[in-house]
Structures are given as structure tokens and as C-alpha cells.
Amino acid sequence: xxxTTLGHADHTAPRPPGLRGFVADWSSDQRAFKGVSWGxxxxxxxxxxxxxxxxxxxxxxxxxxxxxxxxxxxxxxxxALHLFGQDVPLILIAIMTFVLISSSGTMAMAxxxxxxxxxRKTAILMLLTAALGATFVGMQAFEWTKLISEGVRPxxxxxxxxxxxxxxxxxxxxxxTHVTIGVIFLLIVARKVWRGDYETGAxxxxxxxxxxxxxxxxxxxxxxxxxxxxxxxFAFFYLW
Amino acid sequence: xxxxxxxxHGLHGHAAATHAATHAxxxxxxxxxxxxxxGWLFILSACSYAVDYFGVHGYLRWALILIFMMLKAGLIVAxxxxxxxxxxxxxxxxIVPPLxxxxxxxxxxxxxxxxxxxxxxxFGAGP
Numbered sequence: 531x532x533x534t535t536l537g538h539a540d541h542t543a544p545r546p547p548g549l550r551g552f553v554a555d556w557s558s559d560q561r562a563f564k565g566v567s568w569g570x571x572x573x574x575x576x577x578x579x580x581x582x583x584x585x586x587x588x589x590x591x592x593x594x595x596x597x598x599x600x601x602x603x604x605x606x607x608x609x610a611l612h613l614f615g616q617d618v619p620l621i622l623i624a625i626m627t628f629v630l631i632s633s634s635g636t637m638a639m640a641x642x643x644x645x646x647x648x649x650r651k652t653a654i655l656m657l658l659t660a661a662l663g664a665t666f667v668g669m670q671a672f673e674w675t676k677l678i679s680e681g682v683r684p685x686x687x688x689x690x691x692x693x694x695x696x697x698x699x700x701x702x703x704x705x706x707t708h709v710t711i712g713v714i715f716l717l718i719v720a721r722k723v724w725r726g727d728y729e730t731g732a733x734x735x736x737x738x739x740x741x742x743x744x745x746x747x748x749x750x751x752x753x754x755x756x757x758x759x760x761x762x763x764f765a766f767f768y769l770w
Numbered sequence: 771x772x773x774x775x776x777x778x779h780g781l782h783g784h785a786a787a788t789h790a791a792t793h794a795x796x797x798x799x800x801x802x803x804x805x806x807x808x809g810w811l812f813i814l815s816a817c818s819y820a821v822d823y824f825g826v827h828g829y830l831r832w833a834l835i836l837i838f839m840m841l842k843a844g845l846i847v848a849x850x851x852x853x854x855x856x857x858x859x860x861x862x863x864x865i866v867p868p869l870x871x872x873x874x875x876x877x878x879x880x881x882x883x884x885x886x887x888x889x890x891x892x893f894g895a896g897p
Contacts (some may be wrong), residue, residue, distance in 0.1 A: 531785075535878055545857070548858070549858075550859070551858055551859075552858040552859055552862055555857065555858070556859055562859050563857070563859055563863075564857060564859070565857055566856065566857070566860055570812070570827050571860070574863075574864050575864075578863075578864055578867060581867075581871075582867075582871070583867065585871040585874075589871070589874060589875060589878055591880045592875070592878060592879075592880065592882070593882045593885075594882075595883035596879065596882035596886065597881075597883075597885035597886045597889070597892060598886070598889075599889050599893070602801060605824075606822055619822060619824050620819065620823075620824060624819045627819070628812065628815060630811065631808070631811045631812060633844065634808075634811070634850055635804065635805075635807075635808035635811075635860065637850075637852045638804045638807075638849075639799070639801065639804055642797075642798070642799065642801060642804065645797060646798075665798035685869045692795075693875070700796070718835060725892075733842070744847050747797060747852070750851075751851055753825070753892065754846055754847075754850045755848075755851075756847050757846060758843055758847065758851075760845050761839055761842045761846070762839065762843070764818070764839075765835050765836070765838070765839035766816065768822075768836045769779050769818060769821065769822055769831075770832070
């Protein structure tokens with residue numbers, strides 16, 4: 531099996547500019563994604579399929595909210611926290627947003643230091659990303675606990691349309707699962723970076739291919755996607 | 771998605787410059803770029819939170835929410851996920867299919883209006 535065709539592809543393949551280049555790539559034999567390794571292309575395609583899953587969740591939420599004749603609970607009030615003697619609207623969600631954006635920033639830096647072959651900084655930044663991700667999940671658990679104790683269930687809630695609970699638990703639950711899987715994924719890759727697996731080209735446990743620092747970037751794609759989904763959930767579910 | 775396109779063009783010159791300068795493996799961009807984008811994501815998030823905090827309502831609220839959302843999504847995809855530096859063959863394959871969801875949205879808007887009208891006519895309740 532030739533490593534050159536499956537591993538890091540060369541970036542030198544000539545290409546006409548603009549739309550002609552796009553058509554030339556797609557109509558060429560053997561591979562459409564030139565200059566992109568199989569790992570990165572597969573991660574992107576997985577993320578595309580995940581986009582459709584979250585797209586369908588948000589669509590079903592939209593349909594439920596638009597077609598109900600019972601008033602929808604006001605998320606600004608539902609997610610308010612009583613702080614310093616007053617109700618601050620949506621504050622926990624805002625903090626969660628900032629935590630997740632920060633984790634995306636540290637992840638982007640980790641990818642950058644990975645390609646610079648700075649093993650120590652890469653691993654530390656990835657662990658920081660994982661810590662921020664775990665913080666996010668912790669805050670989500672707090673939010674769920676608060677809402678459940680206030681009587682929100684998938685089939686009813688004290689404030690209005692019953693579909694509020696089911697869409698809330700489904701959408702944030704699925705997103706939280708993604709964050710949790712991302713944290714585990716981050717810890718595994720950070721350990722590999724720390725051990726120097728990508729320097730020596732040690733073989734991985736799943737595909738038994740030689741490790742490269744591109745794995746950090748592919749890991750980063752997944753993590754940024756989790757952040758990206760939160761941007762849409764924040765806008766449509768919490769702010770709308 | 772127009773923002774993604776705009777950034778795509780804006781960043782191309784910069785990408786060519788860094789590529790020539792470093793010649794290293796993979797995606798190499800200055801740390802400053804990530805910090806600037808990070809800062810903008812914070813500002814945009816603060817703006818969208820402010821929309822709720824100050825209780826903006828009606829079409830202005832929805833417009834602002836959508837604008838801040840698209841700007842944030844565009845920055846994350848273009849810079850953090852390096853889509854601005856990928857070949858068009860990959861960018862189009864990933865970015866164009868989700869746009870088809872908008873057709874689905876249009877279908878479901880019609881459907882949910884119909885459901886709502888049916889509920890009001892059949893059960894009498896309603897806004």
C-alpha cells in the first residue's frame with residue numbers, strides 16, 4: 531500500500547483558478563480532494579453528516595414552536611439566574627458560550643504549535659481545551675438539574691408549550707454528548723502528543739497508520755464543529 | 771454564507787504570503803491571526819448577549835441575532851477550521867450541501883403554518 535497516495539498529499543498539484551479549478555478537481559480521475567489527506571477529508575464529511583443531524587433537530591424545534599397554539603416559554607426568563615440580589619437574564623448560557631469559544635481558541639493555538647513541533651505547548655493547550663470543555667459540560671449538568679428541579683420534563687413544563695422540554699433536552703443533550711466525546715478524544719490525542727507519538731511516527735491503535743501532527747488538526751476540526759453547533763443553538767434556541 | 775465567501779477572498783492574499791514565508795508542513799499561520807479572531811468571537815458573542823440583555827424585540831432582534839450568528843460561524847469555519855485555505859473542491863463539497871437545509875426550512879414553515887391553522891380551526895384555542 532503506497533503511503534504517498536494515502537498519507538500527506540502533495541500541495542503542488544497544478545490547478546486552474548476559481549470555478550474551472552473546482553470542475554477540474556471534481557472531474558479528474560482517482561481523487562477529487564487533492565492536497566487533502568484521507569483523514570481530514572473523512573472528518574469533514576463526517577462533520578457534514580453531523581450538520582444534517584443538528585439541522586434536523588433545529589428544524590423540528592422550529593416546526594414545533596411555529597405550529598403550537600400554546601405560548602412558548604420565554605428563554606430569557608427560564609434561563610435567568612438570581613445573582614447579587616437580581617435576576618440576570620441568560621447569564622449561565624452567556625458564560626457557557628464564552629467558555630466554549632475560549633476552548634476553540636486554545637484548540638486553534640494547539641494545532642498551530644503542533645505544526646511547529648512544539649510538543650509541550652501543544653499538549654498543554656489541548657489539556658486546557660479539554661478542561662474548558664469539561665467545565666462546559668459541568669455547567670450544562672447544573673442547568674439541567676436546575677430546570678428538572680423546577681419541573682421541566684420532556685412532556686410538560688410550568689410555563690407553556692410542552693414541546694419546550696422535549697426540544698431542549700434533545701438538542702442540548704445531543705450537543706453535550708458531542709462535547710463529552712470531544713473531551714475524551716482530546717485527552718487521547720494530547721497523551722499521544724505528550725509521548726511524542728507524532729515525532730517518531732508511532733503506529734496508531736485503530737488504523738495502525740503512522741501518526742502525524744495532522745491528527746491534532748483533525749481533532750481540532752471536530753472541536754471547532756462542536757463550538758459551531760453551539761453558535762446556532764445559542765442563536766435559535768436561547769436568543770430567538 | 772456570504773460572509774464565508776467574503777473572508778475567503780480577504781484571507782487569500784495573507785495565506786499566500788505565509789505559505790511562501792514558512793514553507794513548513796500543514797497549516798501555518800501567525801498566532802496573532804488566531805488571537806484577533808478569538809477577540810472578534812468574544813465581541814460578537816457579547817453583542818448577541820446584549821441583544822437579549824437590553825430586550826431588543828421584533829424584526830431588529832431577529833436580524834441582529836442572525837447577523838452575529840453568521841459572522842461567528844463564518845469566522846470559525848474560515849479561520850479556526852482553515853476552510854479559507856482549502857481548495858475549492860473541498861470547500862464547495864462541505865459548504866454547499868448544508869444550504870439545501872434552507873429548502874427544508876421553507877417546506878416546514880409552510881407545513882407548520884398549516885398545522886397551526888388546523889389546530890385553531892378544529893380546537894378553537896389560539897393566539
